Structure formats: C-alpha cells, structure tokens
Amino acid sequence: MDVSPAVWIVTVVVILGMLAFDYVFHVRKAHEPTLREAAVWSSIYVGIALVFGLVVLVLWGGQYAGEYYAGYITEKALSVDNLFVFLIIMASFTVPREDQQKVLLFGITFALIARTALIFVGAGLINEFAWVFYLFGLILLLTAGSLIKGEVSGGEKDEADNVVTRIAKRFMHTTDYYDGDKLFTWRNGKRMMTPMLLVMVAIGGTDILFALDSIPAIFGLTQQTYLVFTAVAFSLLGLRQLYFLIDGLLDRLIYLSWGLAVILGFIGVKLVMHALHENNLPFINDGEHVTVVEVSTGLSLGVIVGVLVVTVLASLYSPKGRALRIIGGVQTVSQQYVELPQEAPAPEREKLAAKGARLREKLSTVSPRYRDELITSEEHFHDLLDRARGKHREFQRTGAAPAPEDVPAAEADAVSKPEHG
Template sequence: MIMDVPMWAWVAVVVGLLVVVAVDLWIVDRGEPREFSVRQAGIWVGFYASLAVLFGIGLAIWGGAKVSGEFFGGYILEYSLSIDNLFVFYLIMARFAVPRPYQHKVLLVGILLALVMRGIFIAIGAVALAKFSWLFYVFGIFLVWTAYTLVRDHHKDEDEFKENALLRWARRVFPTTPGFVGARVTVRVDGRRMVTPMLIVMIAIGSTDLLFALDSIPAIFGLTKDPFIVFSANAFALMGLRQLYFLLGGLLQRLVYLSYGLAVILGFIGIKLILQALHDSKVSWAPEVPIWVSLGVIGVVMSVTAVASLIKARNDKAVTPAEAPQG
C-alpha cells in the first residue's frame, strides 16, 4: 500500500530535518572546533533515535500500524546497513588524516550530500518500480548476489580505502592544498583559489555513501513500496549516523561477524522481494511475507551478530602469549 501523502507532509519532514541539523550545528560546532566526546555522541544518538520513534508513532496515529511497522523496519534496516558504512568512513578519515576536531563537520556535510543524492535515487526508483514491476525480480536477485559477495569477500583485506571514480576526478580537477587549513573548504593561495583536503574528504564520504545506497535502497523497497517511508527512514538513519561513528569508536573493528549478519539480512530481503513479485503476479504458492516477520529477522540477526562478534573479540583478547605453544 502506498500512502497518499500531501505535499505539506513532505515539506514538513524536510524542513524539520533541516531545523534539527541547524540546531545540531549551533550547539556542537559553535566556537572553536573541538573533539566530539563519547558522552556527547551518546546523547545525540539517543536524541535522533527518539525522534525516529516519535515519527514512527506519529505514522501509526496517521496511517495505521502497518505503515508504522514499515517505517520502523526500514529505519532499523538502514541503520543496520549503515554500520558497515561507518567502517569505511573510519578508513577515509585515516586515509586523509582528518584532525579529530574537524571530523564531525566532515561527516555532517558528507551525509547531507548523500541524503540529497539518495532522495533523487529514491524518486527515480519509485517511479521505475511503479512502471516496471519486473524490476522487483532484478532487485531481489541483486540483493541475493550482494549477500553472496559479502560472505565471499569477508576475509579480503579491507584496511585500505579505494578511491571511487568521482573522488579521483575531483582530486584531478580541483587544485588542492597540501594540508588542512583549519576547517576551511577553500582558500586563496598566491591569488589562486584552491580547495583544501576538507572538501575532498566530504566528497569521499558523500560519494561512498551513495555507493552503499545501491544496496540499501533496493533492500528497503523490499520492505515497503512507499517513497515517503523509504525517504524518511533513510533520512532518520543517516542523520544519526555521524554521532554513532563517534559513539562506537574502536568497537567497529570488533564487529568481525558484521558482514555475515548483513549478508543474511540482504539475502532474506532479496528472497522476500522475489516472493512478493511472484505473489503480485498471482503465483499461488508464493507467500506474502508480513512486515513483522521482516522486523523480527532483522532484529534477531543483528543482535546475534553483535553478541557473537563481541564474544569472539573478548575470547581473542583473553589469549595471552603465555598460552601460546612453547618452542
């Protein structure tokens, strides 16, 4: 079911998010740049999660439990998939040696760029799916293949960030200063306008997140066909992403089974998409998977993945040189 969402609702969501970002910037980034503490990150993660919950409750009052369930399913899915993004963001920060006081600004601008590009992608996807129902088969097969590649490539070396085509183009076209100039994006050097590495890193964050959207957008369309829910779930997940980056910190590298968990989720949703397409085509044996099943699968898989990863990390840490075989 696709809601008939009035234009004022779209405007209210977008304006509301912009207001929250402005308040975030005013509170966090006013004055001299400073490091983002774990305590601050925890407060802001809780704040953005609370906003998402309130929005979901509002959808339940306005559109019913099914609509609200689709939003929460999409939000949890996008948030789960975004954890994988955070590890790449960590590599980007290390690759460009971004000073910690400036990392919050880099993440904020990069994610805002990604949100705009995702909005365009969602609009195109919604129109295409409405006209060409066979695309659900394509999305389903693509997600199953992505799940397979996550498992296949799990043990490959991922400690180096590989620049995408857009980033290579930006580095080639824009004259760039050798180092950061505070938090400035551009600076004039000997009468010539140059960009700083700050802009390059923002482009890296935004374009990398857009590449991740090639997986996450088809996945959320497997939970709901409603573009309003798809966009709002993406927006709320992205807006809390930069605080989650600082909150998790070194924990990211301890989530060793994350790829397996995400593979299970993407594989499940890919199969769900194919079954949904068959069901819509009146294939008698194809069941329609309810949203509560999807919510349950996502929640259980991510919980098991996190617990198993932390147990393994603790066991690995408990192994001491004294326990190693004596030569």
C-alpha cells in the same frame, strides 16, 4: 497509505530543521564531542525516530508502523556499516579529530540527497514497472554475495581511492596539509584545494554507491514512499553522534558484514518472491502471477532484529571477538595513559594502571593465532605498552609524571616480555 501534501511539507521541514540545527550548533566550531555529548544526542535522535513510529501507528495503523520500524532498523544497520568506510576514509586522509564532525555531517547530508533522489526514482519505477522488484532483488543478492566474498577472501579495499576521488586529484591541485576546516587555501599566490575537500569528495562518491544498496533494501520492506523517505532520513540523522559514541566499538563488530549479508540476502529473496506474486513478464508463467508465500512485515522485522542481535553478540563474545576486545582494550588504556597530562591526578593514573594490568593478565590467555591476526605491528604494540608502564613506574618512584621522551629506556627494557604472551 494516504499522506496529504501538508504532512509531507511538515515532515520535510522538521528533517531539514534537524539537519540545520546540527550545522549551526554542533559543527560550526570545530571540536571533538565528549562521550557524554555523543550519548545524549544519539539518544535524542533515536528517540525521535522511535516516537515517529508511534505517530505512524496512531495515524495509519500497526501494519505501516511495523514496515517503518523494519525499514528504520535495516537502514540504521546499513548506516553503521557505512561508518566503517567513513572511518577508513578519514584515517586515509588523516583528518584532524576535531574536524571529523564536519566531514561526517557533509557525508550525511550528501547521503540524504542521493538517497532521496533514488527513493522517488525507485518509487516511480515500481509504480510503472512491477518487474523492477526482480532487479532490486538481484541487486541485493549480489551485494550479499559480495559482502560474503569480501569476508572470505579477507581482501582490503582502499575506500578512499574511488573514481570520484581519482578524477578530483587529476584535475584539481591539492595541498598536502590542512588549513583548519577550510576547503580551499592560498599557496604561493594560487588558490588550491585542501585535503578536506578531497575527503568530502571521497565520502560523497561512496555515498552514491551506498544508496544503490540501501534503497532497494528498504523497498523490499515497504513500498510506501513516505515510510521509505522517513526511515532513511531518521536513520541518517544522528549518525554523526553515533560515530563518536561507538568509535571504539566499530572495529569490534567483526561479524557485522556477515549479518548484513544475511539481512540483504533475506530481503533480496523476499523481493523476488514479491516480484513473482506481482509478475507480468511474459516469459515467466506466461505473464501470470506465480503463487508464492509472501513474507509478512512481522517476520521481516523479527529476522532483521534477530540477525543483528546474534551478529553483535557473536562479534563481542566469540573467541575472536573476545581476543579483539582484550587487545583493543590493552592498546586503548596504554594510549590513554601515555597521553595523560603531567598534572593528571594520582587516582586517575592508578585507575588506568590497574585496568591496564588486568587486561595484560587476560592478554596471556589470547590464542597465538588471534594475536598474529589482530596485532598489526607487534613491535608498535609492545612499544606502546612499555611506554605506558615506564611512565607509571616513574610516577610511582618520583611522584611526578615524566614527559614521554623522558621515560628511561632502561625502564622500558626492564618490562618482562613473557607477560606480553
């Protein structure tokens, strides 16, 4: 694949321009994007990535276009998995909702820098040492095994407490409050780091770890440095908007780690097979290549797409996925009703109340096994439902919504517990 310096320059300028556009027009003023804003811009970024694949098709042919699309889809799936960790980190540091955009964009920028560096290091190693394919394959197989082990054990890891964060906490004084989106503030005449900087340090540290899995994965699908770079860049751009678009769905993709484990394991095996085909290690087949079947780009693309489709469908429609959907829906609708402003119109209240009633009916069909597993705090869960129903009953009785603290305790007590399951 022959890519001229001019094409490289234009591509880098376009990607940096898209990144700068986000900084100037989207995150300069702290705000929480609306669902419509997130959907529109997510569509634009995905559309640009898909159109670029058509450019590759026209200029370099179907083989390279297929490799680009396979790499882009894989990197996008891994990026969505990264969003889980970003979500955990921001929850751990209680980042204000309106400031999360800036944190996410920093994470994306740092990830792009880290992965670009590893792309050129990896490309250089591959060009000089064919045995690197063995190493990349082993990394992916170990990563796949680690994902499976984590799902089987069910152990939770504090992603916000990585080594970079611990070092920062040890050597830098940090306030226990945010000062808008500032990284530093003054307290008692001393310049101190805010939790915002600590969040960015935590995300930067995890980005480096993500890159160690991400880059070997895409090199297993294409060895063209230009395609690796563009697939990684386009998969990261638009990730900020995607976060706010699927924020409510992230915790419902309960089998995503299993799907990614299968994909990474598949690519790992493909890399090892390719390494055997290109073998020059003297202790393997006397330094001669080993005749093996190499996996085609079309098959790789089919496996990746197929696994992701099965993963999403299983997450949403399996018994556990359905239970999570119902429980999550009840919590979301109840929280939305509790947070309604007092001047909210009656139709909006009635619509939310009707939706909540339908979900509570479905709640009784959820297996006790999944209720115990998915409801982290039964007391908090019931309290939220009671508050929402109490506010709505008060609204029906008086025609005006009370403030949350004005909901009569007796009203909440009047709610029948059997309906909660």
